Amino acid sequence: MPTVVDRGLEGVVVGSTQLSNVEGVVGRLTYRGYDIDDLAPNATFEEVVHLLLYGHLPNRHELEVLKRELGARRSLPEPLINAMQNVPKTAWPMDVLRTIVSGLALFSPVNAHGEHLSDVHSAIELVAKLPTIVAAWDRIRRGLNPVDPRADLSQAGNFLYMRSGKVPHVIEEDALDTYFVLLADHSYNASTFAARVTASTRADVYASITAALAALQGDLHGGAASAAYHTLTEVKSAERGEQYVRDTLNRGDRIMGMGHREYKVRDPRARHLEAMAKKLSAHVGNSKWYDIARSLEDASRKVLQEKKPDNTIYANVDFYTAPVLADLDIPGDEFTCLFACGRIAGWTSHVLEQLADNRLIRPQATYDGPPAGPYVPIDKRAANGARS
Ligand code: COA
DSSP states (O other), X not given: OOOOOOTTOTTOOOOOOSSEEEETTTTEEEETTEEHHHHHHHOOHHHHHHHHHHSSOOOHHHHHHXXXXXXXXXXXXXXXXXXXXXXXXTSOHHHHHHHHHHHHGGGSOBOTTSOBSXXXXXXXXXXXXXXXXXXXXXHHHTTOOOOOOOTTSOHHHHHXXXXXXXXXXXXXXXXXXXXXXXXSOOSSOHHHHHHHHXXXXXXXHHHHHHHHHHHHOSTTTTTHHHHHHHHHHHHOSGGGHHHHHHHHHHTTOOOTTBOOSSOSSOOHHHHHHHHHHHHHHHHHSSOOHHHHHHHHHHHHHHHHHHHOTTOOOOBOHHHHHHHHHHHTTOOGGGHHHHHHHHHHHHHHHHXXXXXXXXXXXXXXXXXXXXXXXXXXXXXXXXXXXXOO
């Protein structure tokens, strides 16, 4: 039978999940059966964390317990803060986040067999601590001291508080909370798959999340939001959108924040983020980011359709992430870290789901190197090391 190689695993089913369902043709995303169209305006990020980790939306008591746990676990071990103080101030925020998350494993309580205590405990610990790492590095690289987390604020509100030292306006807190809800899970995307592959070897939760963070970094995945922001800064004004799109496509480049492997219509998360970007823009007052993004999306659709009328390249989640996070005053090179602060809910839940019914993930590859041949002793090798 001929071997079929699926280079990007497109359409290949490698597992199952109860956590989220991406229906790319109709543009629907559900978490454990709840549509994000219902969750985004109604549920907080903490409720979604509970839904993903424990399987159901919390009642009031369960939500209070989870919020207390998250609040109690936000602080970082002192040596990790010190380590950040010694990192070059030019270090990229994602490199710092990945390194410090890996470092958290060193401070996690271990049992007599050298294993970390309870995977759920580690999962909540990571959900709680990721924003603290991002905010601490944000301040340290600006030459400021980190602000201690507050247990009484939400994940979103506390992050903004730790960055600025001020409790944020409710519109700003809501915007970031909605962003975290929308980013919380997305089935077997590249970083989640990396987490599940790592967990399948029976590596611990910290190692699995470190792998996920590494996979998130590139601009075909979580790095796209930073790239989309960079685009907005290059476009500069709403009027220049169409010319920018034409120049970019004529160079053979892509419009960042447009297109998706799964969605063949507009990403449903983009609609909520667009509305949030518009609201924030009005709140901020003199912001141009929403207008530029809006005109760039229209121009992209127009020009892409001229080139290929049946194309399915629409705005994805990262496109309107850019104006939302920019209007929250978050620097463009931190956007991927913010993505991680939302996706940590899904990553940790996927790791727990993988471990609950584990099988080592180990695919095959075809071999297309040289045929097997004899070993050549060093003195008999050609100048370039070839066999002859
Ligand atoms: N801008 C312009 N053209 C694009 C495009 C974009 N953002 N995304 C895809 N295309 C074009 C490709 O050039 C290709 O054209 P061709 O058939 O003429 O060669 C065609 O669409 C299919 O592209 P392909 O890379 O095979 O699709 P994919 O399913 O692998 O793409 C992405 C998915 C996300 C990798 C791709 O859309 C992309 O690179 N987007 C920009 C980065 C981004 O926003 N990533 C975040 C995703 S959430």
